[in-house]
Amino acid sequence: MNALPKPLWVIVGLGLIALVIHLLAPILMPFLLAAVLAYMGDPLADRLEARGMGRTWAVVTVFATLSLGGVLILLVTLPLLIEQLQLLMERLYDGLRWVQSTGLPKLREYLDLPEQTQPMASAREAISEHWASAGGILFYLWNKVSGSSLALIAWLANMTLVPVVTFYLLRDWDVLMMAIRNLLPRSIEIRTVLIAKECDEILGAFARGQLLVMLALAVVYTVGLWIVGLDLALLLGLAAGLASIVPYLGVIVGIGAAGTAAFFQFDGLWPLAGVAAVFGFGQLLESMLLTPLLVGDKIGLHPVMVIFAILAGGQLFGFVGILLALPFAAVIKVMINHLHEYYKQSGFYGAVPASAEERELGD
Structure with a gap:
């Protein structure tokens, strides 16, 4: 039985990785978020470690600093954001009232349209009259989205996992990278x-x-x-x-x-x-x-590539795909650069003297 060529092994491996990501997408989010946070915090921990601090204490310092900063920002901005959201609802209501009282009459006058038989006030009154039932519908939809109390508990547990997994990944980041490197084929x-x-x-x-x-x-x-x-x-x-x-x-x-x-x-x-x-x-x-x-100028990701990667990742794998989109785009860009270099050095691309008939056809 003949062994598969190396390119096919690579394709099979990438396909299996994509399949695993797709199957485990519901539980991957906290681990991916933790991996992103650990990746971003690793250089800070490395700098503290280079100054003589132990890895664990360096990680504790970075983790505590980032956590404290995040909590302080949340405490300061959350009340303001809630106030702004309430103000936004008021502005939307004012906009609706302006459309009814000013916008639509001017539009009808400009386009010479007949008077509206059922003004927007009736729509607003209908919404006000059925607000209770609408609230019931929203509550029903929320129950359907949340699934059950178990689903809500699972979601909270996943969010609780993020700081825990981040800490351990950040502490053992260099060890994990070295272990992955040691697993690579020597060739x-x-x-x-x-x-x-x-x-x-x-x-x-x-x-x-x-x-x-x-x-x-x-x-x-x-x-x-x-x-x-x-x-x-x-x-x-x-x-x-x-x-x-x-x-x-x-x-x-x-x-x-x-x-x-x-x-x-x-x-x-x-x-x-x-x-x-x-x-x-x-x-x-x-x-x-x-x-x-x-x-x-090291990033080299074209804006169109960034947009396409984010949209494609969200379409294929949802929120997990959005998190993985840019890393995959960066890897694909680097791989394309290396393939381009390999192609330029290959015999297929190399300059081969053309015959007289080929030169005539080219001209």
Whole structure:
């Protein structure tokens, strides 16, 4: 019986990995989140370890610092976000009222349409009358989504697993990487380690650098919208900053949402110009300072590749796929670069003198 060629073994292995990820997707989320957090915290632990601190104490220091910072940010921002969400509901109601009282009459007048026989007030009254039943429907849907109390307990248990798994992965990260390296076949170990280092450079630049860019943009957008006087500055600034993980999406989301909020809150066009100036300044700051300084030019992931990877990962594997999308995109990019280099050095690509007939056909 003939053995399978090496490329087929690689294809079979990748297929099995994809199948395992698909089957274990419901329980993989806490472990993947923990792996991402451990990967991002490992350089900090390595720096403390290089200064003479033991690995365990270095991990405890990093873990405690990051956890304390996260809790403090949550305690400060959560009440403000709840207040902003309540204000958002009020603004939506004001927008609905403006559409009914001003927007639709002007539109009917401009288009020379007949008067509306059933105004939007009737729709709002119908919603108000059936609010209790609508609440019952929402409660029913929530029960269906949550499944049962056991499902809720399982979800809480998964969230509890994240810090525990993060701590142990962070403590044994270098040991795990060395164990994986020792398992590699000796014939491909050097090339595989080289590819892994290139992937690490791209992932490190994106994961750590882009996170800092997102946070910086969230602060810039929030402060700028606050200076403009927008009531929803915190909520919209954070949303635009987080959306910046996809190139240009933060600006599109921010200008659309903040412009709409400013239109209903203020009278006149100057606040809209202020909103545009805030996001224009943020875009210039990102392209000219933040991205070159924090991310650099090592990432090499084209914006279209980033968008496609995130959408494809979400479509194929859901939230787990979104977490794995960019790492896989980085690995694929590095592999394509190496395949391109191998192709350029292969005899198939090599310059072979053409015959006279082939030169005539080429001309």
